[in-house]
Amino acid sequence: MTTRERFQAIMNFKPFDRLPVLEWAEWWDQTIARWHHEGLPESITDRYDICRYFGLDIYKQDWFSEQKPECPKPAFHGAGILRTEKEYDAALKYLYPSINVDPKKWTQWAIEQARGEIVIWFTVVGFFWFPRTLFGIEDHLYAFYDLPKLMQRMNSDLTEWILKVIAEVTEFCQPDFMTFAEDMSYNHGPMLSKDLFDEFLKPYYKIVIPELKKFDIIPLLDSDGDISIPAYWFEEVGIEGILPLERQAGVDMAQLRKDHPTMKFIGHYDKMVMNKGEAAIRSEFERLLPTAAKGGYIVGCDHQTPPGVSLDDYLIFSSAFREYAEKAGRLSQNELAIH
């Protein structure tokens, strides 16, 4: 199977030759800096060159920002850049770029995708994340009650912009999947109630998702934390899957699969075991193997490889990953045999 055929088989719950050996997110700078000291050639810094170095599958991602490069930055982590509708009006000149796709890059990607060499995906911010970047973490949470009309206006404007992005990218190719960056959960579940989700997020997902599905682009949710409860809310609006399913936050893959038999998942390999030695690394793969063999699930680090993981640790991890990827593929032939 090609990289792309393999992805499509897994996502469609069909038998596959092996799992992708995948690091779905870009590495932390600190992790790569450490590995450069430990033997990773200094010249290898590009995300996809690192994938090639370790023999990983290549899924190419573009993150389209709704903010123009000249948009003011928050004064500190978690701070906002505006507080009122008037300030939002003033900020509009920094938001919603009219041209988002780099034609040269996407033309090349489309060629590689057509040959089956890569999977293409893109990311846009979601309707929880976006107002948070404008208001700041805490003021955003107050804004649900204090500035509901402005929140709705922001998400309505974001919706229009996302629709334009979809139109732009689909002129070049049909991306295989996309993610809405939300990060709306923490280790005790969602930051907001279902009522607020229904009022402030749901109407906009209901507009954007059908447009994605017109082009067979699989819409996934990217949210840290425990998404067990919001998984239902997102499934209801048409989101087809979730990543990265953080183990440390209490996500339980077996339960999640039981509760959402048709959802697609990526991640969930507990990053905290990656420096605990080969036995622990293998044990974590063993935990995930039965679910992976049943399709609809691509195993991967449940966020990004932490800087505590040495190059030697990562070589052990990636070698075991290849072995279990093959094993999952063999098991899938029976588990997912076409009846």
Add this chain to the structure above:
Amino acid sequence: MANFKELADSIISGKAAEAEKLTQQLLSSGKSAGDVLNQGLIPGMDEVGRRFKNNEFYVPEVLIAARAMKAGMKILKPKLAESGVKPVAKIVVGTVKGDLHDIGKNLVAMMLEGAGFEVIDLGVDVSAEKFVQAAKENKAQAIGMSALLTTTMVNMGATIEQLAKEKMNNTIKVIIGGAPVTQSYADEIGANGYAPDAASAVALLKSVLTLNN
């Protein structure tokens, strides 16, 4: 005429202006500052904590409730001082060195204030020395530390070591919390307690300080 239940309800529904007005009305009608606190504001925040713990309330509802409580407290504080009503206890809180995440810590601070504790909030990126110094200066009975990152939670242990170095580890209790923190981690570094969420922090602090509920 205003009553305590109405005040508690205004806290629960996060109506700051109403909480402020009702607090003023209750004081004007002759109720003592202590009664307004103990029968109006604290029961309101207790209920918020209960609903938060049961997933009936989420972070936005807790924030607006805490804001309403603060609006009431603004009126009440001078009266409490005049009438000699003391806080339940004093605690210094902060997010540990290297960590800039503060919403979890802020929720804990709000819940503790809502339960009648005096909270000295040191903010984020707080060093071990600063925690201990602030506890000394404010004569606090406890230190509460928060961390969101596995890379920064190790700094909780540094504060406990600093307390030991200054021979204050028997007089100042330490409670910790945050996404990567666990009870076993609290045991490992010698903290007096771990709270899995903001609402539990109130009961935990009362327990480690052996205060009556």
